[in-house]
Amino acid sequence: MPKVLISDSLSSQAVDIFRARGVEVDVKTGLKPDEIKAIIGDYDGLAIRSSTKVTADLLAAATNLKVIGRAGIGVDNVDVPAATARGVVVMNTPFGNSITTAEHALALMMALARQIPEANASTHAGKWEKSKFMGVELAGKTLGIVGCGNIGGIVADRARGLKMKVIAHDPYLSPERADDLGVERVDLDTLYARADFITLHVPATEHTRGMINAGNLAKMKRGVRLINCARGALVVDADLKAALRPGQVAAAALDVFAVEPAKDSALFGMPQVVATPHLGASTVEAQEKVALQVAEQMADFLTTGAVVNALNMPSVSAEEMPKLKPYMGLARQIGRFMGQIVESALKSVTIEFEGQAAQLNAKPITALVLEGLLSPQLASINMVNAPTVAKERGIEVSEVKRERSGALQTQVRLTVVTEARSRTIAGTLFNGDQPRIVEITEIPMDARLGPNMLLVSNHDRPGLIGGLGTILGNAGINIATFNLGRNRPGGDSIALLEVDEAPSEPVLEQISLLPNVVRVKALNF
Numbered sequence: 001m002p003k004v005l006i007s008d009s010l011s012s013q014a015v016d017i018f019r020a021r022g023v024e025v026d027v028k029t030g031l032k033p034d035e036i037k038a039i040i041g042d043y044d045g046l047a048i049r050s051s052t053k054v055t056a057d058l059l060a061a062a063t064n065l066k067v068i069g070r071a072g073i074g075v076d077n078v079d080v081p082a083a084t085a086r087g088v089v090v091m092n093t094p095f096g097n098s099i100t101t102a103e104h105a106l107a108l109m110m111a112l113a114r115q116i117p118e119a120n121a122s123t124h125a126g127k128w129e130k131s132k133f134m135g136v137e138l139a140g141k142t143l144g145i146v147g148c149g150n151i152g153g154i155v156a157d158r159a160r161g162l163k164m165k166v167i168a169h170d171p172y173l174s175p176e177r178a179d180d181l182g183v184e185r186v187d188l189d190t191l192y193a194r195a196d197f198i199t200l201h202v203p204a205t206e207h208t209r210g211m212i213n214a215g216n217l218a219k220m221k222r223g224v225r226l227i228n229c230a231r232g233a234l235v236v237d238a239d240l241k242a243a244l245r246p247g248q249v250a251a252a253a254l255d256v257f258a259v260e261p262a263k264d265s266a267l268f269g270m271p272q273v274v275a276t277p278h279l280g281a282s283t284v285e286a287q288e289k290v291a292l293q294v295a296e297q298m299a300d301f302l303t304t305g306a307v308v309n310a311l312n313m314p315s316v317s318a319e320e321m322p323k324l325k326p327y328m329g330l331a332r333q334i335g336r337f338m339g340q341i342v343e344s345a346l347k348s349v350t351i352e353f354e355g356q357a358a359q360l361n362a363k364p365i366t367a368l369v370l371e372g373l374l375s376p377q378l379a380s381i382n383m384v385n386a387p388t389v390a391k392e393r394g395i396e397v398s399e400v401k402r403e404r405s406g407a408l409q410t411q412v413r414l415t416v417v418t419e420a421r422s423r424t425i426a427g428t429l430f431n432g433d434q435p436r437i438v439e440i441t442e443i444p445m446d447a448r449l450g451p452n453m454l455l456v457s458n459h460d461r462p463g464l465i466g467g468l469g470t471i472l473g474n475a476g477i478n479i480a481t482f483n484l485g486r487n488r489p490g491g492d493s494i495a496l497l498e499v500d501e502a503p504s505e506p507v508l509e510q511i512s513l514l515p516n517v518v519r520v521k522a523l524n525f
Contacts, residue, residue: 002066002302004045007036007052010071011291014047021299037061045069045298048077056082067301069294072281073097074231075311076204084312087382091297091309095150096290097281102154104280105199105229108253111274112197112225113138115251118271136196139163144195146211147202147230148173148183155199156181167191192219197227204231214239223250229280232257237266244272255280307364313384314363324360327412330435331365333449333525334414334427335372337437340523341455344419348396349373356410358401366399369414408438440485443494447483450498453523459516460486460493467514468495475507 003024006014010027018025023045033053040046040062047069048054054068056079068078070092083090111117114135122129143159145152148168156166166183169191178185191198198220202208212226212235226249228235235254243249244267253274257265260278267273281290293309300306305325306318316324351366370386381389390397413426426439437447458464465482472479478500486493503511503522511520 002044003042004047004298004302005036005040005043006047007031008047008049008071009051010047010049010294011288013288014071014291014295017292017295018299022303023299033058040065044302047071047294047298050074050077052077054078054083059083059086059088062086062088067091067298069093069298071096071290071294074203076231080312084385084388087380087384089301089307089313089384090311091294091301091307092311093290093293093297094309096293097286098150098154100283100286101229101280102151102158103283104255104276105151105155105201105227106158108227108229108255108274108276109143109197109199109225110138112227112251112253117274138197141165141196142167142194144168144186144191144198145183146170146188146191146198146200148178148181149201151229152199152201153177153181155201156183164197167194188216189219192216193221195221195224197225199227200230200234202230202234204233209233210236212236212240214242217243217248220249222248224248225250226252228253229255232260232262241266241270244270312388313367314361316361316364320361324364326429326433326435327357327360327365328368330412330427330429331368332372333435334412334425334437335369336375336525337372337449337523338414338416338423338425339373339376341521342416342418342423346373346390346393346395346416346418348398348417349390350398350400350415352400352402352411352413352415354402354411354413355408357412358403362399362401365412366397369412370397373414373416411438413439437496440494440496443485443487443492445483445485445494445496447496448481448498449523449525450480451525452499452502453525454495454497454499454503454511455519455521455523456495456497456511456517457519458493458495458514459518460488460490461516463515464493464495464517468497468511471507471510471514472497472499472503475503477501477503477507 001022001024004018006025006027007029009029015025015027037058040058041064044064045067046065049071059082065088067089068083070078073092073094075090075092078090080090115133119133139162142165145156145168148156148170159166160182167186168183169186169188173185217239240252251272255276256278297308300318304318304321306321307313307316351369353362367383367387370390371381371383374386374389375381408428411426411428413424415422415424423441428436428438430436437445439445480498480500483496508520508522511517
């Protein structure tokens with residue numbers, strides 16, 4: 001039974017979901033890093049929010065860990081590259097917090113427009129300073145949205161309901177999506193120049209960190225109001241403070257900070273700044289949603305292999321899995337077959353999907369081919385880290401889809417180019433779920449792979465079968481299946497045998513000395 005550790009506070013219903021789906025679960029919150037490290041090796045899954053820091057050091061101790069589930073969208077507290085290198089799937093719940101975060105951004109925008117926090121404090125103090133708090137209307141103002149994905153799209157929809165003019169900058173926003181949202185696509189400088197309010201909804205990346213800096217603040221319309229419910233690292237606090245003093249920026253509302261918990265900030269104490277302690281996802285509804293989602297996703301992965309909302313591998317839904325599963329076995333077989341016969345450095349890998357295979361989600365199949373291909377040479381390779389390892393080693397990987405090629409209804413073909421030569425292996429499924437090898441480097445074949453296989457390349461001349469049988473018989477090795485293929489009479493030929501036990505090196509040496517044998521190789525699957 002898979003076992004999951006919940007190390008941050010989650011809804012009790014998440015525990016119920018794990019157990020109902022056959023996953024053992026322990027809830028141990030508030031542990032120190034060394035305490036988690038001491039026990040993490042016992043678990044297949046780790047469910048977290050933002051408190052637990054999943055570092056490379058922690059992952060090194062997580063010898064059985066297969067999946068990390070983050071209840072929420074941000075994974076700043078997870079070393080995703082280190083998890084990927086160790087073959088651990090990292091999942092988040094990108095949609096559970098969306099409405100709540102969008103609503104918080106709008107609430108902050110309204111708070112800025114009407115100076116609500118200051119007016120509230122003044123009124124509680126008995127001052128009744130009505131004339132001091134002159135606000136601005138939202139209707140008719142231009143809202144600039146930086147990052148118009150899921151959360152930004154919700155903000156745009158709500159803002160249009162407030163009769164605001166909405167402009168957006170997002171390199172991935174298509175014209176069709178912009179039309180659906182009723183927003184105008186603009187470049188960043190245009191957004192800065194035109195927007196009365198600017199709200200940020202982008203992740204912290206090398207391109208976005210520090211984007212709200214002195215240079216860009218100077219490009220903004222004088223009197224702009226800024227809202228950040230995304231990531232604190234987007235804003236250079238000292239530059240924003242300098243822009244607030246002369247009124248270049250009229251006011252700012254911040255829910256996130258570069259260092260959290262934020263105990264100190266250059267912006268604290270400024271009357272133009274509204275600050276909240278990362279409340280974007282803090283509603284009862286959102287907390288319940290993300291807890292249930294992460295439990296469902298992790299349980300499905302650990303019990304069925306379904307992958308949803310993963311950050312470091314292709315997603316595979318529970319509905320796709322039954323169709324993909326036979327091909328996953330085939331992919332591992334042809335990859336591992338090739339990985340055992342190549343003898344020089346890999347340069348490129350091409351996976352061709354033909355017929356019914358062309359209709360599949362190709363990414364997980366490709367990942368499994370790469371896993372099989374690299375596993376004979378490298379330890380700790382799986383479908384999570386295999387694509388990354390291939391990229392790090394400079395191996396070019398490509399996918400090709402064809403509706404139909406040849407007589408077979410479905411086929412997956414792997415072509416590998418090494419420093420020495422090119423090789424090809426193709427496989428298909430018989431009766432929908434039985435993997436078969438149907439081609440080895442342009443030689444037709446029909447072979448089912450067993451645990452121990454013997455591959456013999458030879459010139460097509462009489463006598464091979466007798467010689468092989470004699471040597472294996474003398475060694476007490478039983479032949480389970482015997483498959484032959486050739487490109488033409490008298491040309492190149494291949495014998496692929498399933499044997500009950502792996503031949504020893506002396507036996508392989510005897511076979512290699514048979515007349516017309518070019519190469520002999522023991523394979524295991």
